[in-house]
Amino acid sequence: MSLFANNFSRIMPMPLHSFFLLIVWLMLNTTLSLGHILLGSVLAIVIPLLCAPLRVPQPKVKRPLKAISYALVVLKDIVVANIEVALLVIGPMNKIKPGFVAVPIDLTGTLPVTVLASTVTMTPGTVSADISKDEKWLYVHVLNLPNDEQEVIDLIKQRYESRVKEIFGC
Amino acid sequence: MSFYTELLISILLLSGGVFVLVGSIGLLRLQDFYARLHAPTKATTLGLGGILIGSMVYMYHLQGYVSINELLITLFLVITAPVTAHILAKVAMHHRVKLIERTSNQDIVEIARKQLPVKVSNSSQKSHLKGTDHEV
Numbered sequence: 001m002s003l004f005a006n007n008f009s010r011i012m013p014m015p016l017h018s019f020f021l022l023i024v025w026l027m028l029n030t031t032l033s034l035g036h037i038l039l040g041s042v043l044a045i046v047i048p049l050l051c052a053p054l055r056v057p058q059p060k061v062k063r064p065l066k067a068i069s070y071a072l073v074v075l076k077d078i079v080v081a082n083i084e085v086a087l088l089v090i091g092p093m094n095k096i097k098p099g100f101v102a103v104p105i106d107l108t109g110t111l112p113v114t115v116l117a118s119t120v121t122m123t124p125g126t127v128s129a130d131i132s133k134d135e136k137w138l139y140v141h142v143l144n145l146p147n148d149e150q151e152v153i154d155l156i157k158q159r160y161e162s163r164v165k166e167i168f169g170c
Numbered sequence: 171m172s173f174y175t176e177l178l179i180s181i182l183l184l185s186g187g188v189f190v191l192v193g194s195i196g197l198l199r200l201q202d203f204y205a206r207l208h209a210p211t212k213a214t215t216l217g218l219g220g221i222l223i224g225s226m227v228y229m230y231h232l233q234g235y236v237s238i239n240e241l242l243i244t245l246f247l248v249i250t251a252p253v254t255a256h257i258l259a260k261v262a263m264h265h266r267v268k269l270i271e272r273t274s275n276q277d278i279v280e281i282a283r284k285q286l287p288v289k290v291s292n293s294s295q296k297s298h299l300k301g302t303d304h305e306v
């Protein structure tokens with residue numbers, strides 16, 4: 001049994017990735033014909049084999065249900081962000097006070113940090129600009145910085161970081 | 171196609187178009203590089219989202235099943251847009267792109283470039299920079 005498992009992981013080092021590659025291939029072609037299933041399967045096996053040595057070990061998603069609720073929260077914030085930014089863009093330019101803030105992050109691993117940085121970019125008036133080398137600080141550009149910049153930092157930490165932390169359990 | 175589906179599709183397409191237009195206006199009007207980054211990354215996600223949903227509704231009424239291509243476009247958009255914005259902002263920081271004068275905390279650009287420790291007003295967080303010995 002363990003021999004089988006060993007061989008399996010040698011042929012398919014990333015089974016989940018292989019599965020998604022096949023699905024996305026079929027979706028891109030919008031077909032379920034045998035030819036495309038075969039071609040997709042070959043790609044789904046060969047691409048992970050080539051990419052496996054490049055992989056950096058990542059923390060696993062511990063609570064997938066939390067991830068769904070996180071996605072919904074972010075989706076709602078994206079809609080709000082769009083309207084806010086649209087109003088700022090149309091309004092008078094000299095009222096906009098941009099600024100930088102440095103947000104301390106407590107996450108470990110590149111995947112959680114990437115998720116947080118991407119969320120910050122997608123949501124209200126903030127773009128993540130850089131991450132310090134030790135992954136302890138996220139530098140964020142804010143389109144309209146309120147007088148109390150701690151507000152922005154607290155929002156990112158409480159609304160997004162705590163949820164990402166729960167998802168990955170780190 | 172009934173009047174109401176046509177109305178729904180028109181509303182989705184129009185609101186999407188308005189947001190894409192606002193994104194482009196933002197590119198024109200905002201005053202420095204960083205501020206300009208905000209317009210396309212945000213206004214276009216909802217704008218394109220609206221157009222794509224409109225397209226999905228239209229294709230559903232035309233073919234009888236939900237077209238998957240729009241979902242894929244959304245997926246690729248959501249993955250690539252923040253990464254592009256992040257890389258552009260990072261490059262701008264490291265090239266010291268000109269900022270408008272009223273930008274607050276401009277020192278963070280230098281802090282990020284030289285990897286200096288951040289000065290925090292409440293000293294609860296300490297930043298320790300050990301260089302390159304972070305484990306993978």
